[in-house]
Amino acid sequence: MDDFLLQATIYLGAAVLAVPVARRLGLGSVLGYLIAGMLIGPVIGLVGDETRDLQTFAEFGVVMMLFVVGLELEPRALWDMRHRLIGLGGLQILLTTALIAWAAVQLGQNLGPAIAVGLIFALSSTAIVLQTLTEKNLMHTPGGRSSISVLLTQDIAVIPMLALLPLLAVAGVSNPEIAHGASGLSLVEGLPGWGVAMVTFAAVAAIILGGHFLTWPLFRFIAGARLREMFTATALLMVIGIALLMNLVGLSPALGTFLAGVVLANSEFRHELQSNVEPFKGLLLGLFFITVGAGIDFGFLLANFGVVLGLTLGIMTIKALVLLVLARLFKLHGRDQWLFTLSLAQAGEFGLVLLGFAAAANVLPGELSRLLLLVVALSMLLTPALFILYEFLSDRLGEGSLGPAPDHIDQEAPIIIAGVGRFGQVVNRMAGMSGLQTTVLDTDIKTIELQRKLGMKGFFGDPTRPELLQAAGLMKAEMLVVAVDDYAAAVKLVTHARQARPDIHIIARARNRSHVYALYQAGADQIVRETFDSSVRAGKYVLKQAGIATFDAEQAASDFYDLDRHAIKEMAELWDPEVPIAENLRFVERARELNPELATSLEEIAGEPVPPAEEEEAAE
Numbered sequence: 001m002d003d004f005l006l007q008a009t010i011y012l013g014a015a016v017l018a019v020p021v022a023r024r025l026g027l028g029s030v031l032g033y034l035i036a037g038m039l040i041g042p043v044i045g046l047v048g049d050e051t052r053d054l055q056t057f058a059e060f061g062v063v064m065m066l067f068v069v070g071l072e073l074e075p076r077a078l079w080d081m082r083h084r085l086i087g088l089g090g091l092q093i094l095l096t097t098a099l100i101a102w103a104a105v106q107l108g109q110n111l112g113p114a115i116a117v118g119l120i121f122a123l124s125s126t127a128i129v130l131q132t133l134t135e136k137n138l139m140h141t142p143g144g145r146s147s148i149s150v151l152l153t154q155d156i157a158v159i160p161m162l163a164l165l166p167l168l169a170v171a172g173v174s175n176p177e178i179a180h181g182a183s184g185l186s187l188v189e190g191l192p193g194w195g196v197a198m199v200t201f202a203a204v205a206a207i208i209l210g211g212h213f214l215t216w217p218l219f220r221f222i223a224g225a226r227l228r229e230m231f232t233a234t235a236l237l238m239v240i241g242i243a244l245l246m247n248l249v250g251l252s253p254a255l256g257t258f259l260a261g262v263v264l265a266n267s268e269f270r271h272e273l274q275s276n277v278e279p280f281k282g283l284l285l286g287l288f289f290i291t292v293g294a295g296i297d298f299g300f301l302l303a304n305f306g307v308v309l310g311l312t313l314g315i316m317t318i319k320a321l322v323l324l325v326l327a328r329l330f331k332l333h334g335r336d337q338w339l340f341t342l343s344l345a346q347a348g349e350f351g352l353v354l355l356g357f358a359a360a361a362n363v364l365p366g367e368l369s370r371l372l373l374l375v376v377a378l379s380m381l382l383t384p385a386l387f388i389l390y391e392f393l394s395d396r397l398g399e400g401s402l403g404p405a406p407d408h409i410d411q412e413a414p415i416i417i418a419g420v421g422r423f424g425q426v427v428n429r430m431a432g433m434s435g436l437q438t439t440v441l442d443t444d445i446k447t448i449e450l451q452r453k454l455g456m457k458g459f460f461g462d463p464t465r466p467e468l469l470q471a472a473g474l475m476k477a478e479m480l481v482v483a484v485d486d487y488a489a490a491v492k493l494v495t496h497a498r499q500a501r502p503d504i505h506i507i508a509r510a511r512n513r514s515h516v517y518a519l520y521q522a523g524a525d526q527i528v529r530e531t532f533d534s535s536v537r538a539g540k541y542v543l544k545q546a547g548i549a550t551f552d553a554e555q556a557a558s559d560f561y562d563l564d565r566h567a568i569k570e571m572a573e574l575w576d577p578e579v580p581i582a583e584n585l586r587f588v589e590r591a592r593e594l595n596p597e598l599a600t601s602l603e604e605i606a607g608e609p610v611p612p613a614e615e616e617e618a619a620e
Helices: 002-024 029-043 050-058 060-071 075-080 082-106 111-122 126-135 142-168 193-213 215-223 228-248 253-263 270-294 298-303 305-329 334-343 349-360 366-381 383-396 422-433 445-453 466-471 487-500 513-522 532-545 550-574 585-605 612-618
Strands: 415-418 438-442 479-482 505-510 526-529
Touching (some): 029 298, 060 253, 126 334, 126 383, 228 253, 298 366, 305 366, 366 383, 422 438, 487 505, 505 513, 513 526, 513 550
Parallel strands (some): 479 505
8 A cells, every 4th residue: 555655646746747847848748747757767766667567557548538539529520521631631641651661661670560660650749739739829720720630630540550550460579568468358259250240349339329329318317416426437437338348349448438439429418528537538648658758768768869869850751741742732831831741740649559559469579669669759859849940930931930829818797709790799789888798709810809999808719619618707607699600610619508507598690590400409598590580670671661551560570580489499309410301201291381380370360469478488
């Protein structure tokens, strides 16, 4: 027990001291963890061989990371990004893997290990790059968005890479000191080939079907306990159980948890799952990188420093050349081209994961694994220098080094308005004329600056980011107006706000009827179609010009409004975004029924005044 407490104190103390310092120096948290491991391992010698046993446990952080990555990959968003993911990201992985594998063969490696080396160095550091892009406010630039597309493709590609690596194993290569011990439990041991295939398929199907059909009743049952820790326990049970099932059928636990994350990406419990798993993922992943740093052999590094430095610069040059060609092919110019090229030229944390997996699967010999580990770590250490070079090139191009700095939100108001285009501006002006305080958020810096010149305060930032909404006072606000003009962003924003604050009143802008259905299912209280109200007012003008009395025209417009609102709500409950309308028989049948009902109802109530109470209830 004393040994455990001592080791825990050493690892946590090293992380607490090294990571904040590394962040302040612009090195990033991943490099902070690696440096912490180096300090307590080969430099000071506070830890020793026990790091190998600890690393097996810490690798569960990688499993959790892939679960979180899966949660962030909504199938519809992936489909919308398919050209960038398959084209830009896919070409980057294939070209980089091929060139580095060819170089490895030229240096005397067999084809299997050479391909493994190519796969390892085809990946970049998601943690370092995303953090740096965010800190420098470069996420929404064309170069930043292209970099994110490639990183996303790389994260997805880790899954087939993990499945491919064991097939590259070389006879005679054995690394018993880093091989993972097997639990001895298996559902497929002794089965014929067709039996193994059926059991494996059943396990994958169970994850997909369970995530789709069992999550909602399970979390509703847990919610009845009204204990926050039960949600955390359920999230951990889900991840650990899926990892165990994958182990029992001989598949990678990361594959199962990633698949489960993708299945749950559209679930209303997505943010709840992510918030519960995130702290454990961060700690275990940090522990994994500390053990990697502690395992670096400094004697081996000093004896082979020239080789390590040469390989590092050579691999980074190959990656940069591939990225530069792709940047020009996909029409990135100027600073965006250099941002894309330089930000992704390093190796990454998933490369460390693949490296450990390849060594454990006897794909790479131990000495080569140690050498490649040093190359990966050194390339990550050089990442800040690459961003400094980017800023230098940006200045030389005369385009400035950084985009506009994100605003610090220093006020909380009862009304939050997300999006201040033509729609949001009118809402904001009406609220201001009535003496109501608002907090305005928008991603268009020019619009925010114009607002300020006109004496209206606004904040620059992406309102779909949960942390920015929190900073804007979501937990205390009474009302949220979703006025963004992006279809998916509006649904995402409403979904998160409703999950974070079930009691907040949400008014949302919709582009069309299908958008109304999606926003209604996401949890919006009141939904305003962009052209509906203006069309109803134009209809009133038509009736008046045709000779109908003003009172009757106003009443007809009010009745039409109420009936349409009722029909929209009823149709929204039948709408399914995953099913084409022509195949949604209940939706089509009810739509046909409502058309004659709408005409008949208008005829029956024409000229009859609607009581004030009903007018209020029928308001949108």
